[in-house]
Amino acid sequence: xxxxxxFLIITLLLPMAATAQTFIGRQQIEMKSDRMxxxxxxxxxxxxxxxxxxxxxxxxxxxxxxxxxNKSHSVIYFKANGGEEKQLTVSEKSENAPVFIQNGTKIAFxxxxxxxxxxxxxxxxxxxxxxxxxxxxDVAEFLFSPDEKRIILIKEVPTxxxxxxxxxxxxxxxxxxxxDLMYKHWDTYVKxxxxxxxxxxxxNKITEAEDILKDExxxxxxxxxxxxxxxxxxxxxxxxxYTCRKKVGKLYALSTDSDIFxxxxxxxxxxxxxxxxxxVEPAVDATSSLEDQAVNKKGGVDANLGYDQNPQFSPDGKYxxxxxxxxxxxxSDRTRLCxxxxxxxxxxxxxxxxxxxxxxxxxxxxxxxxYFTGVWHAVTHVYSxxxxxxxxxxxxxxxxxTLLSLSPKKNTLLVKRHSIKAxxxxxxxxxxxxxxxxxxxxxxxxxxxxxxxxxxxxVTTVDGKKEKCWVIYPPHFDPNxxxxxxxxxxxxxxxxxxxxxxxxxxxxxxxxxxxIIIAPNRRGLPGFGMEWLEEISGDYTGLCMQDYLSAxxxxxxxxxxxxxxxxxxxxxxxxxxxxWLAGNHNxxxxxxxxxxxxxxTQQQYVETEELWFPNWDLKSAPWVKNAYGQMQxxxxxxxxxxxxxxxxxxxxxxxxRDFRIEYTQAxxxxxxxxxxxxxxxxxxxxxxxxxxxxxQNGILWQRTFFGWLDKWLKK
Numbered sequence: 129x130x131x132x133x134x135f136l137i138i139t140l141l142l143p144m145a146a147t148a149q150t151f152i153g154r155q156q157i158e159m160k161s162d163r164m165x166x167x168x169x170x171x172x173x174x175x176x177x178x179x180x181x182x183x184x185x186x187x188x189x190x191x192x193x194x195x196x197x198n199k200s201h202s203v204i205y206f207k208a209n210g211g212e213e214k215q216l217t218v219s220e221k222s223e224n225a226p227v228f229i230q231n232g233t234k235i236a237f238x239x240x241x242x243x244x245x246x247x248x249x250x251x252x253x254x255x256x257x258x259x260x261x262x263x264x265x266d267v268a269e270f271l272f273s274p275d276e277k278r279i280i281l282i283k284e285v286p287t288x289x290x291x292x293x294x295x296x297x298x299x300x301x302x303x304x305x306x307x308d309l310m311y312k313h314w315d316t317y318v319k320x321x322x323x324x325x326x327x328x329x330x331x332n333k334i335t336e337a338e339d340i341l342k343d344e345x346x347x348x349x350x351x352x353x354x355x356x357x358x359x360x361x362x363x364x365x366x367x368x369x370y371t372c373r374k375k376v377g378k379l380y381a382l383s384t385d386s387d388i389f390x391x392x393x394x395x396x397x398x399x400x401x402x403x404x405x406x407x408v409e410p411a412v413d414a415t416s417s418l419e420d421q422a423v424n425k426k427g428g429v430d431a432n433l434g435y436d437q438n439p440q441f442s443p444d445g446k447y448x449x450x451x452x453x454x455x456x457x458x459x460s461d462r463t464r465l466c467x468x469x470x471x472x473x474x475x476x477x478x479x480x481x482x483x484x485x486x487x488x489x490x491x492x493x494x495x496x497x498x499y500f501t502g503v504w505h506a507v508t509h510v511y512s513x514x515x516x517x518x519x520x521x522x523x524x525x526x527x528x529x530t531l532l533s534l535s536p537k538k539n540t541l542l543v544k545r546h547s548i549k550a551x552x553x554x555x556x557x558x559x560x561x562x563x564x565x566x567x568x569x570x571x572x573x574x575x576x577x578x579x580x581x582x583x584x585x586x587v588t589t590v591d592g593k594k595e596k597c598w599v600i601y602p603p604h605f606d607p608n609x610x611x612x613x614x615x616x617x618x619x620x621x622x623x624x625x626x627x628x629x630x631x632x633x634x635x636x637x638x639x640x641x642x643x644i645i646i647a648p649n650r651r652g653l654p655g656f657g658m659e660w661l662e663e664i665s666g667d668y669t670g671l672c673m674q675d676y677l678s679a680x681x682x683x684x685x686x687x688x689x690x691x692x693x694x695x696x697x698x699x700x701x702x703x704x705x706x707x708w709l710a711g712n713h714n715x716x717x718x719x720x721x722x723x724x725x726x727x728x729t730q731q732q733y734v735e736t737e738e739l740w741f742p743n744w745d746l747k748s749a750p751w752v753k754n755a756y757g758q759m760q761x762x763x764x765x766x767x768x769x770x771x772x773x774x775x776x777x778x779x780x781x782x783x784x785r786d787f788r789i790e791y792t793q794a795x796x797x798x799x800x801x802x803x804x805x806x807x808x809x810x811x812x813x814x815x816x817x818x819x820x821x822x823x824q825n826g827i828l829w830q831r832t833f834f835g836w837l838d839k840w841l842k843k
Contacts (some may be wrong), residue, residue, distance in 0.1 A: 142560035144452075149218050152194045152201035163603060163640035166830035169631050170195060170823050173569040176202065177225055177543065178554050181232025182536045184209030187216075187552065189224040189237075189570055193823045199822075204237055207566075208254050216254035218604075220416040223248075225269065227326040229276055236260065247334055250436040261327070266411055267351075267717040268322060269356040272329070273365035275553040278393065279327050280359055280368065281337055282349065284320040285731075289345045289376045291319055306679055312737050315785040315817030321347040324359055324370060326393060340368070347373045350386060354437070355683035362441050363788045367392055369401070369448050381739040385409075385456045387432065388439045388448065388468075390574070401448065401468050402432035430475055434461050435753050442495040446470060450499060451486050452477070457740040458665075460622035462658060465489055465500060467515060478517045482655050490529040493538045501531045501543075503655040504625045506584075506596050510541060511556055522561050524734040526582070535838065542566075546629040548600060549579045549636065578603040580639035587648065587682045590674045594613065596656075597648040598625065600635040610690040612841040614638060615680040615717075616647040617698025617705035621664055623674075623746070625649045633699065633827060641834050643841075646683045650675035668701075669708055669765040676705060682717060692718070697833075700789065700818065701721035704767065707797055710778055711770025719840035721780040721833060723791050724818050727765040727797040730759070777807035779836040781829065783816035799809035809836060 131425045170193050186209075192200045202222040207213040212834040217223040219241050226237040229249065239248045242259055243569045245266040250257045261267055261281065269282040286293075290311035302607040304317065310685050311318055327337035341348055348370050349358040358371035373386035387402040415462065434453030441448055445713050448468045453461035461487035463478045479486055482502055489500035497514050499522070509529040513519045522541075523529055530544040532554070539559060544552045554567040585597045602611060616635070618625045625647045638645050652664025652670040664672050676696075684691040696717050698706050703725015730750045733742045743749070746762040758764060782794035791812060800809035811832050813825055820829050 133625055135322065137482075138760055149571045151218070152192045152197065152199070153203060153215070153550060154190075155192060156572055157272060164577055164579075164634070164637040165475070165640070166637065166798070166827045167195070168573060169634060169637060170826060170829075171459065172551055172573055172631075174631075175552050175554060175569055177227075178532055178542060178567075179227045179545075180536050180542065181228040183232060185228075185232065187226040187228060187235050187252070188552075188567070189226055190290055191222075191224075195823045195827060198824045202439070204235075206235070206254075210508065213567075215256070215575070216250065216422055227272070229272060232357055236270070236272070238270070239518075240266075243431055247281070247709070249332060258332065260329075260332055263337065271356050271359060271361065271708075273361045274363055275365050278365060279329050279334055280356070280361075281325040281334070281355060282322050283326055284338075284537075285323045285339065285730050286319065287321045288344055289318075291317060309739070310737060311378055311379040314787055315540055315783075316787075318351075320441050321345075321351065322349055322354075324348055324368075340370075340396070341372070344374070345376050346374045349436070353497050357438050360440050361717055363443060363445045363613070366394065366400060367474075369450075371437045371439065371450075375664055381737065382455055382743065384435050384453070384459050386436050388436050388450050390448070400625050402436050404431065420807050425676065426468060431708045432466070432475075433800065434458060435463075436466070440489070442491050444495040445646055446495065447466075449478075451489070459504055459738075459741060460620070460661070462654075463487070463663070464514065465468055465498065475516065477593070478513045478515060478524065479511075479519060480517055482511065482513075482519045484655050489494075490531060490534050491543075492534070499531060499534070499541055501529050503528075503626050505622060506598065506626045506649050508624070508626050508683075509541065509595045510699060512559070520672070522559065523557060524561065524586075528629075534634065543570050547627040548582045548598065548629065550574065551629045551631075571772045579636055581605065582635075585646070585682070589651075589671070589672065589677050589678050593660075593795075595648050595650060595675050595679065597683075598627075598635075600639045600645040600647070602639045602642045602644070604689075607688050609688060611642055611644045611646040612693040612695070613683055613689045613691070614648065614837070615694065615696040616645055616704035617676060617696060617709075618653065619698065619700030619702045621652050621693065621701035621704075622654060623670070624653050626655070634757070637830065639656050641838070643837070644686075646679050648679035650676055650679070665745055666760065666762060667703065668745070668762050669712075670761075673705065673708060673712070676709065677713075684716075690843075695719040695721070695801060695837055697721040697723075697837075698725070700725065703789075704729075706778075707767035708765075708770065710776065711767065711773040713776070715775075717776050720778040721778060721829060721836060722778065722779065724783060725780075725793065725797075726767070727800075728768040728791040729761050732789065732793065733763075735792070768796065768800065771804060774801060774804060774806045777836070777840050779809045779811065779832070781813075781832075782809040783813045783818060783820065785815065788818050802824070807840075 130721045153170040176189040180186050189202050189204050193200045202224040204217045204226045205213045221240045223239040226235050229236045229239040234249050236249050247261040267281050276842045286403045288307040292305040323339050323341045325337040327334045368391040390399045433456040436452045439450040451463045454467040455461050465479040469475050484502045487501040509528050510522040527545050527547050532542040535542050538716040541557045545555050546552045556564050580603045583599050585599050586594045702721035706720045706722035707727045747760040750763045780794040780798045782791040784791045798810040
């Protein structure tokens with residue numbers, strides 16, 4: 129699952145004496161070589177939201193990081209059609225989420241300049257700044273109605289569903305009385321949840337915000353990663369479609385069944401678009417069978433029992449489309465594109481011929497076609513489909529695309545694109561596949577860094593199938609030399625090894641340190657059909673592990689690979705993979721690194737928060753025995769049961785705010801290795817979650833990572 133040094137030079141676009149020491153802007157780093165370093169990675173700008181008006185002008189935000197201040201800062205840029213970019217914001221406070229309003233003559237955005245996060249507006253040249261909202265608490269996100277007379281504000285509201293409120297006479301008590309599950313989520317103890325508020329907009333002021341989920345203990349958008357994309361306005365502004373999983377506590381922890389609800393702004397009535405009238409939910413618990421949990425038909429009516437998210441109205445207002453998973457409890461089920469006819473209530477699925485999942489999507493102006501992105505054979509491209517389900521690929525090449533929106537021109541799409549050799553930039557894509565670049569945020573880096581070559585490699589598996597791997601070569605690669613090799617083990621466990629760019633698990637920085645990297649799309653990854661995707665469920669130690677070994681054995685045959693010095697690295701499920709391979713590699717590897725990995729699957733079941741995940745992936749709770757009186761395979765073959773075979777040095781890394789996989793897993797693995805006399809190191813981050821997000825922690829991570837590999841894999 130996803131960040132400058134003593135010689136860093138910060139170049140501020142708008143230098144000001146009052147802010148020079150604290151303002152974090154675009155940076156240019158003094159290069160000592162043409163190789164990627166942690167300092168170079170952290171100096172790169174990261175593009176966020178992007179909006180265009182009818183004239184083709186653009187407004188977007190970029191986030192920058194400072195090693196010295198150990199924090200990030202977001203700024204807003206304006207770029208006239210065909211012109212040069214201009215930085216609009218100079219505040220020491222981050223400003224983001226810019227969008228054009230009032231026919232493109234104004235820009236609305238979020239700023240905490242006033243002390244709390246509020247909606248502001250300004251002219252396209254950055255003048256005329258004024259605060260539009262004056263809420264008592266922070267506004268996290270916003271969305272204007274099409275006529276801009278109303279706005280949705282996302283704000284947090286307190287909840288006591290799982291954690292009780294402490295007595296009023298104990299205001300300094302830090303203890304928590306927990307009464308139900310989901311008291312923690314991702315990296316937070318759940319004492320507040322997001323709710324959507326609808327407010328009026330008049331005379332550039334936002335007032336009378338009303339909670340459309342008032343007194344309901346449900347979150348919208350859904351934690352931990354949902355955003356404003358989970359809500360939308362109807363074209364006439366009369367209705368709001370929103371995503372919500374109306375469950376709490378244990379039921380929430382066991383189910384992925386979210387729905388799309390239609391809210392009438394005038395009457396405040398709500399209709400569930402996913403469930404038929406009179407629908408009664410089946411019981412779902414740790415002992416119910418997967419078959420029971422997977423049923424998605426009730427009386428012959430589609431009940432949409434999996435994740436349903438991110439609704440969008442068609443331009444003519446006749447349809448609502450959303451992304452939909454079929455089965456409850458299976459968070460990596462194939463994401464289909466569902467279209468709901470508001471007049472008839474009929475649903476249709478218009479991407480069935482695409483044997484992979486839908487990521488982002490948007491409607492075409494004719495309300496008959498839709499555009500979407502999806503991964504196939506380890507690349508993510510833009511596709512179109514119509515209401516009859518005829519799918520057509522639009523973009524090509526070794527890239528990953530993210531669909532932002534239909535451009536105001538109505539005949540092009542706005543996208544982000546990245547690859548293993550380049551971070552995100554914004555592009556415009558014509559409907560016949562022509563691509564033109566719109567932003568050049570990191571041109572300075574690319575002009576000064578030599579990237580390693582990336583080649584695809586198809587490897588034969590133990591059962592005679594083919595797996596696609598990416599091989600990344602060091603810059604200035606010399607085929608007459610021998611290089612140590614790294615096997616990259618993907619997380620997820622069902623996330624694609626596509627043309628991704630990471631600011632931590634970055635293949636280019638690994639290659640710049642003179643390693644050959646092989647990154648296989650092993651069993652369990654999307655983009656190769658449903659059979660390949662689902663062979664991992666309940667079988668973490670089966671063919672997916674053999675796929676890893678097939679990949680490293682294949683690249684080890686090359687004369688430029690030093691097959692006496694190979695390592696395996698990975699995070700999350702990749703960390704689990706490393707822990708398991710450490711006891712099952714038959715001498716292949718001389719070093720291991722596991723980040724946020726599962727070491728003990730039996731303990732993982734009762735430590736994690738989203739219990740639908742182990743219920744599906746590990747088949748059941750560990751106390752539920754099969755017909756032979758045994759635990760499921762995932763528990764019988766847990767990595768911790770093979771520690772007696774560990775024989776190669778291992779580095780264990782973990783964030784102590786990771787509630788998905790608790791840090792005790794890494795501590796246990798480290799202790800076990802030390803007790804067995806295996807060289808081991810433990811890197812703990814008290815203030816990080818499943819990822820490493822702070823600049824200095826990120827650089828420490830990289831230095832420790834390569835220090836460990838170099839110690840054991842380089843002669």
